[in-house]
Amino acid sequence: MTDRLVKEIEGHLPHIPLEIVSQGAEALVFQTSTHPYIDDPYLKNQKKYIVKFRPSKPYRHPIIDASINKTRTIGEAKFMTKLNKLGINSPSIISVDYSKAIIWMEFLGSELTNGDISSFKNWLWYLERNESEAKCVDEQVEQVCKKVGELIGKLHMNDMIHGDLTSSNIILQDFEPALIDFGLSSYSGLAEDKAVDLYVLERAILSTHSVFSDTYNGWLLEGYGSIHKQYSKQGGTKKYAETIKKLEDVRLRGRKRSMLG
Numbered sequence: 001m002t003d004r005l006v007k008e009i010e011g012h013l014p015h016i017p018l019e020i021v022s023q024g025a026e027a028l029v030f031q032t033s034t035h036p037y038i039d040d041p042y043l044k045n046q047k048k049y050i051v052k053f054r055p056s057k058p059y060r061h062p063i064i065d066a067s068i069n070k071t072r073t074i075g076e077a078k079f080m081t082k083l084n085k086l087g088i089n090s091p092s093i094i095s096v097d098y099s100k101a102i103i104w105m106e107f108l109g110s111e112l113t114n115g116d117i118s119s120f121k122n123w124l125w126y127l128e129r130n131e132s133e134a135k136c137v138d139e140q141v142e143q144v145c146k147k148v149g150e151l152i153g154k155l156h157m158n159d160m161i162h163g164d165l166t167s168s169n170i171i172l173q174d175f176e177p178a179l180i181d182f183g184l185s186s187y188s189g190l191a192e193d194k195a196v197d198l199y200v201l202e203r204a205i206l207s208t209h210s211v212f213s214d215t216y217n218g219w220l221l222e223g224y225g226s227i228h229k230q231y232s233k234q235g236g237t238k239k240y241a242e243t244i245k246k247l248e249d250v251r252l253r254g255r256k257r258s259m260l261g
């Protein structure tokens with residue numbers, strides 16, 4: 001991390017111990033042991049919190065830059081608040097400072113035995129590297145994949161689109177999946193948008209967990225379908241059929257694009 005970024009975050013949060021977790025194009029993500037108020041006993045992890053900060057971009061006009069960061073922080077925080085309200089597994093928001101582009105949130109997940117965070121991706125990789133083939137497709141993996149599908153089903157039944165569904169944006173907390181990273185999220189009831197969300201995850205699974213991708217993707221869609229069945233009174237069965245039909249179109253477009261290079 002550059003000195004400029006260190007200074008910027010230290011200026012906003014003096015005396016708060018911050019440990020960098022990730023530096024993306026859009027945001028810096030830190031882990032901290034400090035809760036801004038009084039510790040909340042309902043949070044899954046005590047003494048461990050996440051601070052997501054969108055730093056200023058020196059190549060943008062400062063007023064436009066501040067406005068973009070503020071809008072994106074508000075967008076992400078609102079989306080998370082709605083998820084929290086609907087009971088769709090995701091980090092609880094602890095505090096948001098729109099003008100400083102900071103979201104303080106619940107830390108989800110734990111360390112795998114190799115020290116990596118228990119994202120869906122890291123867990124599947126861990127199994128692939130350390131366990132037998134049978135273990136990579138055992139009942140527990142099936143359950144987790146189906147739960148991931150159910151989670152996305154709930155999201156889509158509420159006309160919410162993640163926008164960046166990858167196996168690293170799904171964190172396992174005691175084998176219960178939760179969604180993170182809503183920087184590209186949006187709201188849409190269109191089957192096309194939901195199909196693209198599913199397609200992004202399908203492609204991510206194919207490229208990151210290629211050996212068992214067909215099995216994993218099959219289970220994910222089973223879970224996705226089962227939630228829609230549960231929501232049949234709200235039109236879930238019809239919505240599922242429309243989204244899956246669109247998913248076939250999106251896959252076809254993807255194949256055509258890759259054939260054309």
Ligand SMILES: Nc1ncnc2c1ncn2[C@@H]1O[C@H](COP(=O)(O)OP(=O)(O)OP(=O)(O)O)[C@@H](O)[C@H]1O
Pocket residue numbers: 021022023024025026027028029050052091105106107108109117164168169171180181182183184
């Ligand atoms: N609530 C959380 N609990 C535990 N770890 C988290 C949490 N939020 C983020 N992380 C960790 O930080 C990493 C980066 O977070 P995130 O994906 O939100 O940032 P980003 O991709 O840089 O953001 P953006 O896509 O908005 O630019 C995640 O992959 C995960 O390892």
